[in-house]
Amino acid sequence: MGAVARRPVAVVAALVLFLEAVGIVVINGILATVVDNQSMSLDGLDPDVMSAGTWVMGGVFGAYLAACGLVLLLAGLRDRAPGRFARVLLIVCAVVHGVLGALCVGLVGWSAFGFMMVVLGLIVLTLLAYGKREKAEPKGQAPADGAAPAATNGTAPAQ
Numbered sequence: 001m002g003a004v005a006r007r008p009v010a011v012v013a014a015l016v017l018f019l020e021a022v023g024i025v026v027i028n029g030i031l032a033t034v035v036d037n038q039s040m041s042l043d044g045l046d047p048d049v050m051s052a053g054t055w056v057m058g059g060v061f062g063a064y065l066a067a068c069g070l071v072l073l074l075a076g077l078r079d080r081a082p083g084r085f086a087r088v089l090l091i092v093c094a095v096v097h098g099v100l101g102a103l104c105v106g107l108v109g110w111s112a113f114g115f116m117m118v119v120l121g122l123i124v125l126t127l128l129a130y131g132k133r134e135k136a137e138p139k140g141q142a143p144a145d146g147a148a149p150a151a152t153n154g155t156a157p158a159q
Helices: 003-038 047-078 084-107 110-129
Strands: none
Touching (some): 003 047, 003 110, 047 084, 047 110, 084 110
16 A cells, blocks of 8 residues: 555544544443442442443543554654554554454444444554565665675676
């Protein structure tokens, strides 16, 4: 994929992850409020603890998605590949989307699965588009050890 297509893909993926982060926080907030208002208990667990845990989980996962979105946005704006830690962050995000997509089919439906796979595809496409590029050595320049430059057409260099 050329540089022309990879920048918009990274920016779109970032925007989608930002929207998803907000959605996750809102959904967890709704779940926490319902648990708190209904005083629901699961096998004797304190409803206040369950509500607080849901808020914390929503906040942490939302922050994680926002961080992934920020990495993608910076990659798209700078047109540079993410660093090692950022790549690991995005790979984990892609794996999470794949697993949650598989769970969404049975629990939520095919539309949620489709959304998760679109996000997964955008993340993977960005990772592949910003893959490592091999640096080409300038032609005709001698290596640092003083040896003759290697021939590129399969013949030995002239002596």
